[in-house]
Amino acid sequence: IRFTADSAFKGEAYALYAENGCAEIRAWTKDGARNGMATLLQLLFVQNGTLCLPAVRIEDAPDCAFRSVMIDLARDFHPFSYLLSYVDLCMLYKIPVLQLHFTDDQSYTLPSRAFPRLSTPGRSYTEEEIRELVAYAARRDVLLMPEIDVPGHCASFAQGYGDVFGTDGIICQSEQSMACMEALFRELCGMFPNSPYIHIGGDEATISKWTECEKTLAACRARGVDVDAYLARERGRDELAQLLYASFIRRTAEAVLSCGRTPVVWEGFGAAVNSVIPPETVVMSWENYYQVTPSLRDAGFRLINCSWSPLYVVAPDVHWTPEQVYEWNVYRWQPVHGGSPYIKTGLTIPPTEQVEGGQLLAWGDRIMNAFPDDLRAGVRAEQKLLEECVPALAENTWNREKLSDFAEFSTSYTRVTGLYECFRTRQGQ
Numbered sequence: 001i002r003f004t005a006d007s008a009f010k011g012e013a014y015a016l017y018a019e020n021g022c023a024e025i026r027a028w029t030k031d032g033a034r035n036g037m038a039t040l041l042q043l044l045f046v047q048n049g050t051l052c053l054p055a056v057r058i059e060d061a062p063d064c065a066f067r068s069v070m071i072d073l074a075r076d077f078h079p080f081s082y083l084l085s086y087v088d089l090c091m092l093y094k095i096p097v098l099q100l101h102f103t104d105d106q107s108y109t110l111p112s113r114a115f116p117r118l119s120t121p122g123r124s125y126t127e128e129e130i131r132e133l134v135a136y137a138a139r140r141d142v143l144l145m146p147e148i149d150v151p152g153h154c155a156s157f158a159q160g161y162g163d164v165f166g167t168d169g170i171i172c173q174s175e176q177s178m179a180c181m182e183a184l185f186r187e188l189c190g191m192f193p194n195s196p197y198i199h200i201g202g203d204e205a206t207i208s209k210w211t212e213c214e215k216t217l218a219a220c221r222a223r224g225v226d227v228d229a230y231l232a233r234e235r236g237r238d239e240l241a242q243l244l245y246a247s248f249i250r251r252t253a254e255a256v257l258s259c260g261r262t263p264v265v266w267e268g269f270g271a272a273v274n275s276v277i278p279p280e281t282v283v284m285s286w287e288n289y290y291q292v293t294p295s296l297r298d299a300g301f302r303l304i305n306c307s308w309s310p311l312y313v314v315a316p317d318v319h320w321t322p323e324q325v326y327e328w329n330v331y332r333w334q335p336v337h338g339g340s341p342y343i344k345t346g347l348t349i350p351p352t353e354q355v356e357g358g359q360l361l362a363w364g365d366r367i368m369n370a371f372p373d374d375l376r377a378g379v380r381a382e383q384k385l386l387e388e389c390v391p392a393l394a395e396n397t398w399n400r401e402k403l404s405d406f407a408e409f410s411t412s413y414t415r416v417t418g419l420y421e422c423f424r425t426r427q428g429q
Contacts, residue, residue, distance in 0.1 A: 001025070001040070003033055012096070013061035016040055018053045031096060034141035035060070038094045042416045064330060066282075066304055066357030067397040068097035068145070069390060074104035075364035077123040078379050081427040083133050088423040089387070091140040092416065093394035098137070099145040099199060099359065108156035110148070114187050115180070117160035130191055138194050145197040145264065146188055150181065151248050152205030166213065170205055173244060174215040175222070182255040189259035197282070198256045202249055203266035207241040216244065239272070246273035253278045264304075267291055274299040284359065288347055289337040297354050305358040309334035313362040313389065315382035316370050323406045325392035330358045330400065351400070360393045362386055380429070387417060 006026040009015055014036035015026040025036035039060070045052050071078065071086055083100070090098045102110045107120035111127045125133075137144050150157070151171035158167040164180055166172030171181065189198060210216045211231065220227050220240075230240035246269055253263035257280060264282045268290045279300055285293045286306040296303055305311070310320030310328050334346040349355070362382050371378030391413045404412075 003027070003036075009059070009061075011061065012065075012094075013059075014039070015060075016056060016058040018043075018056050023053055030141045034091065034096075035062075035094045038092055041092060041419060044419075045415070062094070062398045063400040064357035064397040066097065066359075067095050067394065068099055068304070068357070068359040069095055069386065069393070070099035070101060070359055070361040072101040072104070072362060072364040073109050074101055074149075075106045076367040076375055076379060077107060077109060079376065080125060080129050080133075081429055082379060082383065083125075084136050085383075085424045085427045085429060086386075087133075087137045087140055087142050088427075089390060089420060090142045092420055092423070093390050094398060095142070095390065095394055097143045097145050097197065097359075099147060099197075101147045101149065101199075103148050103150075103156060103201075104153045105155035108160070110146075110188070110191070112184070112187060114183055115161060118156060119160075120156060134192060134194060143197070144192055144195050145199055146192050146195060147199035147201060147264075148184065148188060149199075149201030149203070150205075150252070151201070151207075151245075152203065153201065166215070168209050168213060170207065170209045170213075171248070172213055172215050173210060173248060174219050177215075178219075178248075178251055181252055185252055185255045186259055189256065189261055196262055197264050198259075198261045199264040200249065200252045200256065201266065202245075202268040203286075205245065205268065207245045208237065210244045211237045211240050220244070242270050242273050243276070245269055246276035249281070250276055250278060253281050266306075267296065271295045271299070274301075277301075282356075285333065287335045287337045287340055288333055288342050289335060289340045292341065293333060293347060293349060297349065297352060301354070303355045305330045305333065305355060306361060307333040307358075308336040311358065311360050311393070313360065313382065313385050314366055315362070315364075315378060315385055317366065319385050320389070322388050322392045322410070325360070325389045326396065326406050326409060328358075328396060330355050330397060357397045358393065360386065360389055383424075383429075387420060391416065 002024045004024055004026045007028050009027050009032050012031045012035055014032040016036050016039050017024045023040060025033060027033040027036055043053055069090060086098055107123040108118045109124045112118050154171050157165040165177050217227050230236040249265055256263040262282060267283055267285045271291050283296050283301045284304045284306045285296060310324040313319045331351055332348045335342055367378035395409060
């Protein structure tokens, strides 16, 4: 097996020439080399005890720049070996980004030297494990996207540092708390030196609480915001809450940008504050409730499709079939939130390069209730659902136009799934 640098194959493009007893992968970048190696692994088979590769000439490149899987590690703590096996899963299916939802109300699973009391005892990874994970992903050219989910989903902040971050179910916006928040994201960037994307959360925050927080309002007045004028007029409180949300996102995003990284946020702000959000911010459009996709597109944001249907996996009972994932495309959303204007019809937008790809998301909301006596079995059930659907996501985000029907696709990936089982077994699962 020979790797050759070839400037004809830029970005993630690659060629695989298997002929005359030699397999050659030609690429110009490590991403392209990773994709070529993944294809080679997918094509391997054993015949009469010999490892074989069919004679092929393949030249290929993905249609979507962003292809990703997300794992919720905070609601149900995952043994460290699962993180490594998910890196393998992404590598095998040419998924370049693995998002790790490290924090939520249930636990804060990251280590922190700046704020050590944030880490949940018995439910957090060590510095050594994070370093091993970063190195493991780097060797397989899989990009990790760590997430600290704020300003909502922050119970662990209140438990560890309520005097700094507040105790009202949302991160306080005092000058002290925001300076600490910026320091926390700079620490996260240092912990994941190879990660071009840093996810800053932004979903499902009860932002109205800021309009009742004296520390937050005092900080606003110090910055020259006429808080009393907002509070005195009809709907002024809602407008102030939106402005405060945008201000929070801007400050955390700017901390990430100052480290040379790209901030990513869940769709969670209204169109009225689009101009406040740094334009470099990538928005994950999921519900078309806080703001609809066409509005985000028209504002110039780069977008990732994270549609509830069929891309959410909430093990064991909320998920869609591999065929439903296969028939989806990156320009279609089907929300679940009753307040979305597309709740019944769904939304399909014209093709645009602003939609950079899609993501399959595994959330742990229901694992603990479904597997109260064996959480590891619940995590494994989640992993099995992902194993079934990741190939369909990979196909849909590599080729925007279908090249085969589902039956043909499914048959071709049966053997590859078995190969991933070998990787998983190697991790002791």
